[in-house]
Amino acid sequence: MKGLLFIVQQSNIEKKMEEAPDNAYEIGVVIGSYLPFVVLAAIAYTIYYYNKKKRGSE
Structure with a gap:
């Protein structure tokens, strides 16, 4: 389940990078x-x- 979430999140980040208006974004x-x-x-x-x-204090 975690692997699937990571893959979905990663593609989302790549898509956002492609659609980014500038480097600051x-x-x-x-x-x-x-x-x-x-x-x-x-x-x-x-x-x-x-x-x-x-x-340690005990």
Whole structure:
């Protein structure tokens, strides 16, 4: 299921790049596509760090 979603999302990004009016729009599309993954990684690291710190204080 994740693979299918990735393929669908990828074709959408390529289509947006082809229809982009200028380079600034293309940069926005790239940033917008990677930003959710970066935010999720930051949240995961924050939870990991919090739990590691909490476990070490016991």
